[in-house]
Amino acid sequence: MFKYIKNDLPASIVVFFVALPLCLGIALASGAPLFSGLIAGIVGGIVVGALSGSNIGVSGPAAGLAAIVLTAIGSLGGYENFLVAVVLGGIIQLIFGLLKAGVIGYYFPSSVIKGMLTGIGIIIILKQIPHFFGYDADPEGDFAFFQVDGENTFSEILKTLNNISLGSTIIGLVGLGILLLWSNVLSKKGKIFQLIQGPLVAVVLGIIYFVVTGDDTKYGISSEHLVSVPVPSDMDSFLGQFSFPNFGVIGNPEIWVTAFTIALVASLETLLCVEATDKLDPHKNVTPTNRELLAQGTGNVISGLIGGLPITQVIVRSSANIQSGGRTKLSAIVHGFFLLISIILIPTLLNKIPLSVLAAILFIVGFKLAKPSLFKQMWKLGWKQFVPFLVTVLGIVFTDLLKGIGMGLAVGIVIILIKSFQNSHFLHKEGEDIDDGKIKMTLAEEVTFFNKGAILKELDNLPKDSLLELDVRQTKYLDNDIIEILEDFSIKARERNITIKLISERGIVENPDSFIEFFKLKK
Incomplete structure (x- = not known):
């Protein structure tokens, strides 16, 4: 794990600065x-990072x-009651794994x-524009199009034009400018x-x-445009920030519904993220997904027990x-320790970081993620x-992450059905005169039954007094719905004087008595 520490340590610093806000x-x-957000970040880095x-x-x-x-x-009647659902959701994730x-x-x-990935990249850019120009009415991390404050992504950007902080x-x-200069020029100049x-x-x-500029000058930055980490006055006030689940409400059915919802949504987001990060990884490592669910479940149990999201x-x-060159899980673990150490030792210093600088990093x-x-x-x-691809991007930008993915998946399924409809068979007509051919x-x-419409249409369009050669030599699976269509067509064929030659690996059968019996024997 320490083999690539020269890569992982700088990457963990970048992830820390991205994760904190x-x-x-x-x-x-x-x-x-x-x-609670910081607790979840720490547990996600140290515990899940180690187990993943x-x-x-x-x-x-x-x-x-x-x-x-x-x-x-x-x-559910309060945050302590909600934490019970987080713990139970983690246990359900362990069962999933x-x-x-x-x-x-x-x-x-x-x-x-x-x-x-592209939709999230666009959302990151759009959501950080207000913070870049010093308009921070909308909380960072509100990645849905319609926001908790009643605004939407684009109305928030338009408001920014009238509220720019110099x-x-x-x-x-x-x-x-520093980030672009560093990545495009200086990083190639020396170690x-x-x-x-x-x-x-x-x-x-x-x-x-x-x-240097302070917060009350023309060129200064006011406090609402800075990172805001809770600052405890002593160890007791630090420990007082932790919350603990109220297990007295565990019998409430709504707690269990929320727990299952958290487990399902969190597992789906994790699995999609795993698939996406493995695609982005230049070294093409493959993440064991069942182990990831076990790691996430453990993380959620611990996070819920100590007051985390x-x-x-x-x-x-x-x-x-x-993108920062992380190679092993060490970067995720170290970023978790950075979060932990920083909120204990230097919360006052963290609260001097301008949100506009963090927005530049996220740009x-x-x-x-969303390169043209x-x-x-x-x-x-x-x-x-x-x-x-495009439906997923637009869905994520104009709704939210899960709805956008659902829309893209639905379109993908429709396309599969269309292609399945088109590719169920190949029809070839011989002879110039179709009546004699x-x-x-x-x-x-x-x-499968998806192909019923296409095959039924072709069979109904066959002319009278024709010869149909039905080749099933390559067919490994034939749905019962299709066999029933062929059975019904054999009756119509006799009425329309259509000869059917059934070609299979067992030979040629002319006008078979029963397609159902034939394919039962073939199977």
Whole structure:
């Protein structure tokens, strides 16, 4: 695990700076204590990072669960009651892992996974524009199109135009310039620029800028445009920030419904993220999905027991880890320790980091996920790949993560059905005069009830007094629905004087007495 520490340590610093505001923002968007987001980030990094089989995945509180958490806290009668559902949800995830449910993620098309990554990249950029220009009414981490404050993604951006903070914008532009210069020029000039990462330099300059300009000058940055970590006055106040589940409500059926919802949504988000990060990984490591569910379940049990939000593997942090050169799980674990140490030792210093600098870091992350060249690449692959990809992207941008993925998957399934309808058979007509010609129909290797319409249409259009050669030599599976259609057609064929020659690996049968009996023997 320590073999690539020179790669993992700088990557963990970048992930730490990306994770810190997201942990706080997701907690705020969820209506939960701010400290709960940090707990989830720490547990996701240290516990899940250690147990996971993923080399580059990073776990923590997820924006996709914010709406569920917000609703559940109110309906269950308080945060301590909600924590019971988090613990139970983790136990259900452990059961999913033991039942080998991790294969579910493999049933999502590649076009939908790529659309998910691109959509998240666009959302990251759009959601960080207000923070970049110093308009922070909307909490970071609120990744849905319709926000908890009644605004939407684009109305928030339009409001930014009238609420630009000069200081935030200046240091945001400086930070973005440093990041671009570092990644495109300086990182190729020497090892020192590879060891010291651009995001760290941008954050340090942001802190210096705030200290020099203050918060009450024209070029200064006011406190609402800075990171906001809870600052305990002593150890007792620090420990007082932890919450513990109220197991007295475990008999409430609504607790169990919420627990199952958390387990299902968190597992799905994790499996999709695993699939996506494995695609992004330049070294193409394959994450064991069942082990990942066990790791996530353990993380959620521990997070719920000490007052943390639900945890999933998160694409924003994972992609930042990959793009920063992370090679092993050490980067995820160390980022968790950085979160823990920082909130204990230097919360005051963290609260001097401008959000606009962190927005600049996320701009780079978002752009690398949603490169324009990817749209061109998907277009070249044809409409069967491009349409589900585009629907997923638009669905995520204009609704939320799970709805967007669901829309893309639905379109992908429809396309499969269309192609299955078209490819159930091959029809070849011999002879110039169709009335005198021979018609050959070759059935595909697998023919299911999806193909009923196409085959029925072709059979009904056969002319009277013709010869149909039905070739089933390549057919390995023939649905009973199709056999019944052929059985019914044999009766119509006699009425229309159509001769049927059935060609199979056992020979040729002319006008078989019963297709049902024939295929029963063939099977």
